[in-house]
Amino acid sequence: MMLMIWFNTKGSIPEGWHELQGEDVLRPKQWMLSFLERAESNGYSVIEPPLVEYYSHYQDLALFDESAYYRLFGNDGELLVMRPDYTLQIARKLADGHEPMRVAYAGAVYRRTPKHSGQPHERQQLGLEWIDGDAPDMELIASFLSMTERVLPQDGLRIQVGSAALVAAVAEEAGIPERTLRQYLALRNLESLRDLADTYQYPLIAKLPFLIGDSALAELREVAEPGLTAAINEVERAVEHLRAIGLNVSYDFGQTGDFDYYSGLTVTGSIDGRRVLSGGRYDSLYGHFGQSRRAFGLSLDLEQLGEVIL
Secondary structure (H helix, E strand, C coil): CCCCECCCCCCCCCCCCCCECCHHHHHHHHHHHHHHHHHHHCCCEECCCCCEEEHHHCCCCCECCHHHECEEECCCCCEEEECCCHHHHHHHHHCCCCCCEEEEEEEEEEECCCCCCCCCCEEEEEEEEEECCCCCHHHHHHHHHHHCCCCCCCCCCEEEEEEHHHHHHHHHHHCCCHHHHHHHHHCCCHHHHHHHHHHCCCCHHHHHHHCECCCHHHHHHHHCCHHHHHHHHHHHHHHHHHHHCCCCEEEECCCCCCECCCCCEEEEEEECCEEEEEEEECCCHHHHCCCCCCEEEEEEEHHHHHHHCC
């Protein structure tokens, strides 16, 4: 779907920001309202965090591409950041809690996009978070797809499952900083990954971005050290479960998530090559704000979804 941009002759607006009209305004709002109403009726707590946060909350839990943060100064000179992600805000709010929580949200996130890319800095999202629940990750993925069935068509949806735990185990086996490896994977920096593989004499590092698709499981098992087995098995179980309920699911052992807080299964979903779904397990996040809690979340990118739903 081509965005309907509202042009005028009274002045320009900054690159990466759009003035929309008509269906491009109404449809995502209708999607969000329908989703939130359904979530609330199913027992989810609907949360709306503030638009801006203190940047200090994010310094140790950064996007792998830190230039993507939209920073600004508050009235007292403190460094703030426009919401780049709902999950971090929800973790800050719920870290001191004790009861299991199911949370729904919908709204805009803000991340700088490359100049002249044509991509907006503001993106509309909706998502669910499960905190301290007992349900297996694969059941939560299926639950999310059920809750978003009015918005997200499953025809043409291709889901890929990976594991941040696997990437962490590779980093430990190789003896390299985990965040360095994850950053190179997230940014698909193939040259730096090859350099790491050569420097640390661990060839799997350079192969990870290419371990995609149905053949990836067998390829990985052929070269994986024993310390990687548990994470590989977890991904295989998730893929088999989701296939058993009729979903188009495959492997992507090189995915690690846009943020460095993921600690277990990672999930992406695409339609016609556009990534519309992302998320995963992030048990390590809540400890950053105080009390450790188990957590899993998924979100839809409504801008990308709008491009493939006519």
